[in-house]
Structures are given as structure tokens and as C-alpha cells.
Amino acid sequence: MSKLWILVFGATMETLSMVFFSTLFSLILGLPLGILLSATSPEDQGGIIPHPVLNNVLGRIVNVLRSFPFIILMILLFPLSRLLIGTSIGTTATIVPLSIAAAPFVARVIETALKEVDPGVVQAARAMGSTNFQIVRKVLIPEALPSLVSGITLTIINLIGYSAMAGAIGGGRFGRLGNQVWIPTVPRRHHGSSRCRHPGPR
Numbered sequence: 001m002s003k004l005w006i007l008v009f010g011a012t013m014e015t016l017s018m019v020f021f022s023t024l025f026s027l028i029l030g031l032p033l034g035i036l037l038s039a040t041s042p043e044d045q046g047g048i049i050p051h052p053v054l055n056n057v058l059g060r061i062v063n064v065l066r067s068f069p070f071i072i073l074m075i076l077l078f079p080l081s082r083l084l085i086g087t088s089i090g091t092t093a094t095i096v097p098l099s100i101a102a103a104p105f106v107a108r109v110i111e112t113a114l115k116e117v118d119p120g121v122v123q124a125a126r127a128m129g130s131t132n133f134q135i136v137r138k139v140l141i142p143e144a145l146p147s148l149v150s151g152i153t154l155t156i157i158n159l160i161g162y163s164a165m166a167g168a169i170g171g172g173r174f175g176r177l178g179n180q181v182w183i184p185t186v187p188r189r190h191h192g193s194s195r196c197r198h199p200g201p202r
Helices: 002-039 052-067 070-076 078-085 091-115 119-127 132-143 145-169 173-180
Strands: none
Touching: 002 052, 002 091, 002 132, 002 145, 052 091, 070 078, 070 091, 070 145, 078 091, 091 145, 119 132, 132 145
């Protein structure tokens, strides 16, 4: 039993570390993308610098990345993990696909949260002479902070679920813990096979 708890404790620490760094890097990737998606959206949707073409291209890229199953995305990102980390197997290497898989989700969460800000607040800031950067930093992000916190919480929950699948490439010990724990099984009885004799013609 003590060996089991040691394995569980080690798997917990490993998973927490992996989720923490994956959340951090997904925020670094997703935050600018989400702000850009919100800022370039049409003016009637809260865009402060409307740019339909750029918004459409970014939106399609985010949608494509979000639609990829995580296990397939991990396999496709093997070369990138090997380039950045030096290996494609292990907990550290798993952070790369986890971060990239969560970044589009973070971007959409941030975009939605920023679009929920009252347009009147943005117009008031613009009337006071605020620049676009000041509007984003001092108006949009503070006003959308509760929604942003909720979205980041959902991201962490999704990453914990993804970390279990990461056991396929040796990352996230919870994903492979079942193979390390000996589970006693009830011995099965092997019954001899009986042949059915069909009566032949008499």
C-alpha cells in the first residue's frame, strides 16, 4: 500500500507540474491571439480596429486547431517537441502539444470575454483620448477579468483531462499509472472444452 501511495504522489506532482507549465505557455500563446481576434472583429461586435480579412483568417486557424483530436495533435507535434526539448517522449516533451492544444481554446475564451465588455465603456475611454493599447490594457482586460478567470479555470480542467491521454507518449504518469500498479486478480478456472457430438445417420 505504501508503494501505491508513493506512485500516486509522484504522479500527482508530475501532473501538476505539467498542467502548470502548459497553462502558462497556453496563456502566453492564446492571450495575444484572443486580444487580436477581439480587436479585429467588426465594430458592431466590439472591435476597436476592425479588420475582417485578418479576423477571418485567424478565426479559421483557431477553429482548425480546436477541431484536432488531442492524441493526433500530439503525434503531429513530435518533430516540434524534439526540436524544442530534444526528445518527443516524457513529461517535459508533453508540455509542447498540451500548450498548443490549449492555446486556441484560451484565445476563444479571451475573445468572448472581451466582447462582453459594455461598448459604452470603450467609447468613453476613446472619447478621453485613450489609444487602442490603453483601451485593451486599462479598460477591456480589467472589465472582463471575472470572465477571464472562469475561462482560465476551464482551461486548467481541460488540461488535466488531456494530461491523462499524454500517457500515450510517456507523459503524465496518471495516464500510465494503471500499468505500474499490480492489481490482484481472481484466478480463473480453465474448463476443458467439450465437443458436441452430432448424431450421425442411422
